Amino acid sequence: MKAMPSADRLARLFLLPLGLFVLAFFLLPMARLVAVAGSGPNGLGEYLVLVTSPRHFSTLIATLVLSATATLATLAIGVVVALFLGRTRFPGQNILIAMLTLPLAFPGVVVGFMIILLAGRQGLIGGWTQALGMGRLVFAYSMAGLFAGYVYFSLPRVMVTLLAAVEKLDPALEEAARSLGASRVQVLRDVILPGIAPSLMASGAIAFATAMGAFGTAFTLATRIDVLAMTIYTEFTLNANIASAAALSIALGLITWLVLAATRNLAGDRVAAAG
Numbered sequence: 001m002k003a004m005p006s007a008d009r010l011a012r013l014f015l016l017p018l019g020l021f022v023l024a025f026f027l028l029p030m031a032r033l034v035a036v037a038g039s040g041p042n043g044l045g046e047y048l049v050l051v052t053s054p055r056h057f058s059t060l061i062a063t064l065v066l067s068a069t070a071t072l073a074t075l076a077i078g079v080v081v082a083l084f085l086g087r088t089r090f091p092g093q094n095i096l097i098a099m100l101t102l103p104l105a106f107p108g109v110v111v112g113f114m115i116i117l118l119a120g121r122q123g124l125i126g127g128w129t130q131a132l133g134m135g136r137l138v139f140a141y142s143m144a145g146l147f148a149g150y151v152y153f154s155l156p157r158v159m160v161t162l163l164a165a166v167e168k169l170d171p172a173l174e175e176a177a178r179s180l181g182a183s184r185v186q187v188l189r190d191v192i193l194p195g196i197a198p199s200l201m202a203s204g205a206i207a208f209a210t211a212m213g214a215f216g217t218a219f220t221l222a223t224r225i226d227v228l229a230m231t232i233y234t235e236f237t238l239n240a241n242i243a244s245a246a247a248l249s250i251a252l253g254l255i256t257w258l259v260l261a262a263t264r265n266l267a268g269d270r271v272a273a274a275g
Contacts, residue, residue, distance in 0.1 A: 067211035086166035108216020165199035
């Protein structure tokens, strides 16, 4: 019998710890979550709580709209910043990039606290508007505050991905388009955006998934609004409705997974569905 190559034996050896890891940290928790969701007083009907409960359904819609708008805003800002930093060289550029990526080190609670310092009841923005005679502007504890927090939280991740994509673009393609009479808008539309489209979709998917499941920022700011992550927390801790919390968690995970899977299919293998 032909001996198995050493590389194949090594790969098979690594399959055991990999299988144990997947079993312990994914399959067993997910199986338990599914079992708990179906063990409530409504039985398997608990899986439909997201669409049968008006409150939960409105929370889902609000979460989807907030996540989508925050993602679009993050991508728009990220493209502008990445194009500027990728095409411009100036003293202190590396320091500026390091400062822009600093929020990567912040947990969601810190981001929420910063939004309160800016737009809370005693925030900096409110002090400015009051000094200008326009009253104290407070929006930290609303959808606008969550929107600002999600954009601030996701922007460094999007910017780093898009900056790497912009730097890999061939400048000769843009020069050729301009030599043929294309305007800057046409170059952006027909050359640059298609060139960075895979990275654009990848970073957008990750930003959307992050916003859908963000808890720390929502926990800090969401005093008068509901998002899905906060609803799950409330059902689990305050209402002791573990079955509903499990069903909502599964629904949240499925929605996010579908978005990431669709993005991978559209953009190909270059999209990293990690979030």
